[in-house]
Amino acid sequence: MRTDTTGNWAGKAAGKPRDRILIVDDEEDARDLIASVLAEAGYLVDVARDGFEAINRLTAVRPDLVLTDLRMPGLTGVDLAQRIRGMGMPVILTTGAETHDLCTGSQAYGAVACLKKPINLDELLWTIDTALACRPADAVPAVANA
Secondary structure (H helix, E strand, C coil): CCCCCEEECCCCCCCCCCCCCEEEEHHHHHHHHHHHHHHHCEEEECCCCCEEEEEHHHHHHCEEEEEEECCCCCCHHHHHHHCCCCCCEEEEECCCCCCCHHHHHHHHHCCCEEEEEECCHHHHHHHHHHHHHHHHCCCCCEEEEE
């Protein structure tokens, strides 16, 4: 399963249409693996290579949740989470770093969770389902200061 030219993944829908997730990671293999897993789980998936591309994708596709790598060149996952904080769009950070220093304070950045790479896929799916279930009913995805 691969992305089309717009950065969308085609996955089989599990019953009714699912929520849209934007995956942001500068590592193509990690980004593609997670996108494939989430598409197979029935989510609508969009991808971005970095935080700046994610800002553009946010306004174009209006995802229900953002899953972003913590450390990326340019606009980091922390910067991205802070830009979309308060918009009712859950953000989950991921990190391959040995320490969890930034993960420990992830809620201060506007994230609902921080997962360590390599990501346990069951934990990822549970975290996404929980974050989506707990978002405000009147949440309207938007980006601040884009």
